[in-house]
Amino acid sequence: MQNSEALALTAALLAAAGDLTRRINEGVVARGFEGRPAYGFAFTRLARGGATVTDLAAHLGVTKQAASQLVDEIVRKGYAERRAHPGDARARLVVLTERGVACTRATEEAAADAVAAWVDILGEGEVRALRERLTRIAPYGPIRPAW
Amino acid sequence: MQNSEALALTAALLAAAGDLTRRINEGVVARGFEGRPAYGFAFTRLARGGATVTDLAAHLGVTKQAASQLVDEIVRKGYAERRAHPGDARARLVVLTERGVACTRATEEAAADAVAAWVDILGEGEVRALRERLTRIAPYGPIRPAW
DNA sequence: CCATATAGTCAAGTAGCTTGACCAACCGGC
DNA sequence: GCCGGTTGGTCAAGCTACTTGACTATATGG
Numbered sequence: 001m002q003n004s005e006a007l008a009l010t011a012a013l014l015a016a017a018g019d020l021t022r023r024i025n026e027g028v029v030a031r032g033f034e035g036r037p038a039y040g041f042a043f044t045r046l047a048r049g050g051a052t053v054t055d056l057a058a059h060l061g062v063t064k065q066a067a068s069q070l071v072d073e074i075v076r077k078g079y080a081e082r083r084a085h086p087g088d089a090r091a092r093l094v095v096l097t098e099r100g101v102a103c104t105r106a107t108e109e110a111a112a113d114a115v116a117a118w119v120d121i122l123g124e125g126e127v128r129a130l131r132e133r134l135t136r137i138a139p140y141g142p143i144r145p146a147w
Numbered sequence: 148m149q150n151s152e153a154l155a156l157t158a159a160l161l162a163a164a165g166d167l168t169r170r171i172n173e174g175v176v177a178r179g180f181e182g183r184p185a186y187g188f189a190f191t192r193l194a195r196g197g198a199t200v201t202d203l204a205a206h207l208g209v210t211k212q213a214a215s216q217l218v219d220e221i222v223r224k225g226y227a228e229r230r231a232h233p234g235d236a237r238a239r240l241v242v243l244t245e246r247g248v249a250c251t252r253a254t255e256e257a258a259a260d261a262v263a264a265w266v267d268i269l270g271e272g273e274v275r276a277l278r279e280r281l282t283r284i285a286p287y288g289p290i291r292p293a294w
Numbered sequence: 295c296c297a298t299a300t301a302g303t304c305a306a307g308t309a310g311c312t313t314g315a316c317c318a319a320c321c322g323g324c
Numbered sequence: 325g326c327c328g329g330t331t332g333g334t335c336a337a338g339c340t341a342c343t344t345g346a347c348t349a350t351a352t353g354g
Binding site: 036038062063065066069070088089090091 | 309310311312313318319320
Binding site: 006040122127135138 | 159162171283
């Protein structure tokens with residue numbers, strides 16, 4: 001593989017990731033929620049019975065201060081609330097509210113819509129293969145959304 | 148395709164793009180250049196006979212002010228220089244210096260190295276297919292590096 | 295030759311992170 | 325028990341890479 005192709009692959013990956021992220025965010029907004037892309041990844045973690053700020057920080061690959069600020073935001077917007085942690089008085093359990101769950105569903109729907117556009121181009125099998133290969137290449141490190 | 152898979156695909160894309168970008172940047176640094184990921188994409192545009200700030204802004208998908216700041220950086224670091232534009236006294240042609248060309252080569256080498264790790268996992272054919280499909284999905288919009 | 299558009303820069307503001315300092319609560323060894 | 329070290333969380337300040345807005349100099353079409 002030539003050097004220039006490697007850079008083109010990187011550009012294509014970034015363009016694809018950016019495109020998808022943008023479409024999903026637009027879909028979420030169109031469904032009546034305000035947010036930024038990082039919310040979706042935070043929600044997928046919170047949806048499993050809640051999480052501490054530290055859990056969330058690890059999941060998102062940021063400092064706990066940054067995670068705490070994100071929690072401030074989603075609490076202020078009514079998507080989550082901080083509760084006492086059962087069994088650790090230092091920690092606080094961040095759980096989704098009703099509206100937070102609704103936003104999570106909206107995000108998943110928007111993601112499905114965005115990917116559907118890809119399925120139209122590549123076909124379902126190839127999109128699935130794409131995901132499988134990407135997962136093999138970059139097995140769950142923490143996520144760095146960045147858009 | 149289930150909704151949750153669509154989000155997983157997005158996460159995988161972001162993780163892969165972030166991983167690749169990080170590896171390339173590390174490779175560039177290891178070769179003795181200082182920079183950030185955006186440089187690589189700027190250089191690929193500048194390498195073709197230079198470009199104006201406005202060209203670069205369009206290529207990178209940012210405002211011309213942001214592009215101008217990036218040019219300030221790479222000029223300060225000795226990778227490029229501003230020259231008079233032949234035929235338009237308003238415009239200035241940004242061209243790579245010798246060192247800028249060397250850094251461009253280093254970036255391409257680092258990218259090739261990073262992708263080589265993927266070839267080890269997936270095989271050359273699949274990596275090529277990956278790139279082909281990504282290019283079909285997200286045909287050159289402007290690039291938003293973001294890391 | 296003038297009205298409008300374009301290239302570029304300067305200045306200020308913003309988002310989303312970081313590092314550093316700190317406090318309260320947990321925990322293992324003695 | 326309790327005490328040193330660790331961990332969960334927040335507050336405060338700073339930084340980076342962008343943005344918007346205002347402006348100047350040059351180009352261009354009627």
